[in-house]
Structure formats: C-alpha cells, structure tokens
Amino acid sequence: MTLQDQLDAFRERFESGELPRKPTQAQLDTMRRATADLIESGLADRALKAGEVAPDFKLEGADGNAVSSQELLANGPLIVSFYRGVWCPYCNIDLKALEATRPEFESRGAQLVAISPQTPSNSRKSRRDNGLNFPILSDKGSKVAAAFGVRFALPSDLVNLYKTFGNDLPTINDDPSWVLPMPARYVIGGDRVVAYAEVNPDYTRRPDPSILLPVLERLNSSVLA
Template sequence: MTLQAKLDAFKADFVAGKPPYNAPAPVHVIMKRATDELIASGQAQRTLKVGDKAPVFTLNDPEGNPVSSAELLAKGPLVISFYRGVWCPYCNMELQALEEALPQYRELGANLVAISPQVQANSRKSVRQNHLTFPILSDVKSQVAEAFGLRFKLPDYLIDLYKGFGNDLPTFNDDASWVLPMPGRFVIGQDGLITYAEVNPDYTLRPEPTDLLPALRG
C-alpha cells in the first residue's frame, strides 16, 4: 500500500468517527476551513523551489548533538522532511514510510533528516514510536522552516480546537507562538541547490518517499 493510500484510509476512519476516533462533525468542518484558508493564502507557492539555494543550518538531534547540513552535504545529497510533530498521526506514518525508503537513499549516497519544531524529548518519542534510524532534528521556533518558507501561524479558531484536543503546541515546542511548518520534502544537491521540492498546505497529502529518487539519481 502506498503512503498516500494509508493516509487516505486513516483520514476516512477519522472523519467517519470510527473507534478510537470520536470527533464530532463540527471538528472536521473547522479543520477543513483552516486547511482551505492556508491553501487560499498562496503560501505554498512562495516556498523555496527547485533551483533555489538551500539555507545552511545546524540543529540538535534528540540527544542534543549538533547536526550540520553543510557537513552532511560534504558526504552526498541531503533529503530533508519537515513535519509537524509526534502528535500528528499523518506525520508519523510519513516518517515510517521514509524509514522504509532509507536504504534506497543511502544506496545513492544520500543522507536523510527530518525536522520539526518540537523539543528534543518529543523528538526522542518520534524515534522510539516510529523505530527510526535517521536523525530527527529540533527546529527551535521553526526558524529553519521559516527560511524555507514553510512556517505559518494557526488561526485562533484552530488554536481553540487544538487546545480541546490536548494538542498543547506551546508545551510540545517550547514556543508560545502557535506556529507550525507546512509539511515539506526537499532534496539538496552537494552544490547547495534544491533539486526536488514538494510542499502541500493540506497536511493529509504527502508525496511518496520514492518520488524523489530521480532527483537523487540525477
């Protein structure tokens, strides 16, 4: 089953309220409104694109060790996946799919990192929960996401909904600003230029992990 098929099946169960999900219909209306507004804002069209120079960054892994994009690029191409956090089931399914594709990336000489705004303790949870063997990096206050054009602020009505769900982003991320990255996946060549870019303001839609293989081969 493809990654998107798994995401679609999860979304169908969630919207239908199948156990263990029991969100009432108004919840889905609110979440769809927020997604539609983010799409309409056009922000996804203003993110970094193929041919753009990728920002250079150093972020900490779950154990507090610095991971440098420049050092990784000295070894080969770099695959970067921006995700929302361990609280997001769609993100967890994507991380698992990326782990399955990791051997193919490594065969082509590439490294993979995933970046989220969550604190290191939650990154450790991401690693444990999804059985990951690639680095999960903490992007404090979503600064690297902002450099790629991905950071956005949640509307007030969605913040209220998240609070009701117990999704306390200020605690998850140690950041009171209620910002998240749009999910995005990039391939950076050793010259620092972006050779693959996929961003979708609808967090329920994710590219297949194999979609970027041509960029790595190229």
C-alpha cells in the first residue's frame, strides 16, 4: 500500500465516523474550506523550488543537541521533510513511511531529517510513538519553514476548531502565533541546490518516499561524472 493509499484510508475512516471522535459536517466544512483557501492563496507556488539554493539552518534536535544543515550536507545529500506536529495523524503516517524507506535513502548516501514547530519534548514523543531513527528538529515559530516559503497562519475558524479537538498548538509548539508549515519534502545536494521540491497545501496529500530514490541516484551520478 502506498503512502497516499494509507492517508486516504485514514481520511475515509475519520470522515465516516469510524474513529472515536466523529466530526460534524460543519467541522468537515471548516477544514475543507481552510485547505481550499490555502490552495487558492498560491502560497505553495511561491515556496522554494528545485534549482534554487536552500537556506542554511541550525535547529535543536529531540535530544537537545543542535543540528546544522551545513554539517549534514558535508556528508552527502539531505532530505528535509516539514510536518505539522505529533498531534497530526496524517503526519504520523507520513513519518512512518519515511522511516520504512530510510535504509534505502542511506544506502544512496543521503541523510533524512524532519522539521516541525513543536517543542523538543514533543519531538521525542514523535520519535518514540512512531519508531523513528532519524532526527526530528524543532523549528520554533516555523522560522526555517518561513525561509523555505512553507509557513502559513491558520485562519481563525480553524484555530477555534483545533481548540475543540484539543490541539493546543501554543502549548505543543511553545509559541502563541498559530502558524504551521505546509507539508513539504526537499532533497538538497551537497552544493545546497534543491534537487527536488514538493509542497502541498492539502495536508492529506503526501508524495510517496520511494519517488525520492531516483533523485538521489541522479545526484550520485552527477557527483561521479
């Protein structure tokens, strides 16, 4: 089953009321409207693209140690995946799919990191609950997400809905601003040039990790040429 198949199956279960918390039609309408408005805004189209130079970053990992993109890129290509947080079931499905493909990334000389605005303690929970063996980095205020062009502010009706769901983002992220990154996937070469970029304002849509493998192979071929 592909990653998108898994995400679609979860969405169907959620929207049909198979899960303990059945959403009302009004709640579904609010979520769908927020996604449609974010798509319509064109923000994803203005995000960092393939062929552009990725910004440097240095962020705190789940273990409290700083992780530098410059140091990571010194060892080969870097896969960067932005996600919303430990509270998002779609993100957790995505993280598990990345973990399942991680050995193939590493066999092609690449390292993988995931970035979210949540606190390091919540990043530790992400790693523990999802069985992850790659770094989860905390981007407070989604500042690095903004540098990549994927940060957005939640509309007020979605903020109110998330509060009713118990998604207390100011506490989860230690930040009162109610900003998040759009789910995004980047492959960055050792020269900091983006070799692959995928940004989707619809958080229920994610690219399968396997499509990154040919990108890494092309990067390896260009280095050897």
